Amino acid sequence: MLPSLTKEDLLDLLPGSEHFFRRRTIWRLTHDDNEGQERDLCRPSTSHGTCDFSPIPTTQPSFRELTVMAKRLIEYYPMLRDRSQTSRAEWETVKKQLLKRIQNVTTPKKKQGSTPSRKRPRSLSFQSSHETSTDETDESTASTLILERSPTSRCSAPEAAQLCASETESPQTQARHYKTLQAMYKTKARPNKMDVAQLLDLEIQARRAFIDSDVTKEQDRPSNILKAYPCFGELDHLMDELRRILNQGNSHFLMELKTRWGTFCERAQFYGVFKKLMRPPQLDKVKHSIAMMKALPEMHASEAVLHVLESAEDPNTFLQTRPLSSPVVIICETNCILAIGTMPVLIFPKEDIHESVMYLMACYYTFHLTYPKCIATLLSVVQTEVLLDAIHDCDMTTSYKKAMADWKKFISD
Structure with a gap:
């Protein structure tokens, strides 16, 4: 009786994918001559709408085999039948999906050893x-x-x-x-x-x-760092390093820093007039900025952080005779020079002199320099009020505490 049963009869007697192996065993016992053909057919997966086939290694299923797979799938899963008018056959859509899946299968490559990739x-x-940015040249x-x-x-x-x-x-x-x-x-x-x-x-x-x-002496550190990282001779990279040190995750740090510096300068302007260290604002922006940079050290018990060259004065001569090895801004007739010790680092436009203190702070942070005592009070005030970088209690000098007390009292009134 078993040899007379067709595949459809076996499917009716043992329906469902869970009886697939049982149906296949019965069919092979009664149809030995078709065993080879049965092996070429796919076994439907119980969890996906695709088939798990075992083709000959390094070969892909033929077009006819894909057609057989698609027909067998819609027999076991009628919901996959495509009954739309645009489809030529009910199994056509399943066949296209199988073909797409086959094309995405890549042959495994033999490893060629350990590589960084x-x-x-x-x-x-x-x-x-x-x-x-637009400030880059050609x-x-x-x-x-x-x-x-x-x-x-x-x-x-x-x-x-x-x-x-x-x-x-x-x-x-x-x-x-x-x-x-x-x-x-x-x-x-x-x-x-x-x-x-x-x-x-x-x-x-x-x-x-x-x-x-601190493997090198502080006076030699800037030159050694610039040899290793010549990029810090550019203003953009110098300021960006300040951002990495203080707040690396904040991409808007420099914009926020400029805003805080502008607010600080506005208050310092009134503070300087109050202490009779400055005149009311001038119309010339550059002259007003220079006057502000000159008055800032006097407001906070410090010495000058910039030097304005005379008409016949040479910047190299000034740097060689300068007693300090700390960063300084030199104002020339047409531009400004940011130098450390006797070494010029970069040149920036004279119109940006109002941000020169920020450039000085970037040098101290980037090159890991110590504040000189003669200007430590001003730089410490800028560090806490503008950079928002706290100072340890042991580093708070009497001059700094007095300067901060006077400053806080003025801005709170």
């Missing part, structure tokens, strides 16, 4: 000079960086350069970033600012450990 996925970072050229995608690059942040403070790069990876940064500055073309900033973000842990280790 298997440790971490890599991502291409394309930056062009057209994507950078000397900027497009560049391509291959950076290892670290755990920090997967953090949810509004900007890609923003990092998670809890996760850092490995020392080996940071060393590769440093070598890439060095190679960028050995070329004649000017490096792309966004690429340099990205590398500085990734390499910050090793860099700050090197700078803060």
Whole structure:
């Protein structure tokens, strides 16, 4: 009786996918000549609308085999039948899905040994000079960086350069970033600012450990750091390093810093007039800013932080005869020079003189310098009031406490 049963009869007697192996065993016992054909047919999966087939290794199912699979699937799962008018056959849609799935299957490749790409996925970072800020000159050229995608690059942040403070790069990876940064500055073309900033973000842990280790004397530290990181000779990277040190996760830190500095200067202007150290505001913005920078040290019991060159005075001569090795701003006829000790670091426009104190603070933080006693009170006030960086109780001098008490009393009245 069993040999007379068809596949449809077996399906009626033992319905459902759970009886598939039982139906197949009965069919093979009674139809030995079709055993080879049965092996080519797919076994329906009990959890998905696709089939688990075992094709010959390194080969793909033929077009006819896919058709057989699709027909068998709609027999066991009638809900997969496509009865729409646009379909030529009920199994056509299932066949297309099977074909799409087969095309997505890739042949496994033999491993060629340990490579860095298997440790971490890599991502291409394309930056062009057209994507950078408008203050870049035409000397900027497009560049391509291959950076290892670290755990920090997967953090949810509004900007890609923003990092998670809890996760850092490995020392080996940071060393590769440093070598890439060095190679960028050995070329004649000017490096792309966004690429340099990205590398500085990734390499910050090793860099700050090197700078803060005090392995060199403080008077030699700025020159050694500039040799290792020539990017800090550019104002944008110098200020961006200040952001990384104080608030790395805040991409709007510099904008907020400028706002706080503007508020501080407005209050200091009235404070200077109150103490008869300044005249009322002038119409010339540059002259007013210079007057403000000259009056700020007098307001907080400190010496000058800038020097205005005379008409016949040479900046190099002034730097060589200057007794201090701390950062200073030199005002020339057309521009300003930011120098540390006897070494000029960068040049910025004279119109930006009102932000020169922020540039000085960036030098102290970036190069890990100590405040000279003669200007420590002013810099400490700026540190707490503008940078919002607290000072330890042991570093609070009597002069600083008195200056802060007078300042707080004035702004509270």
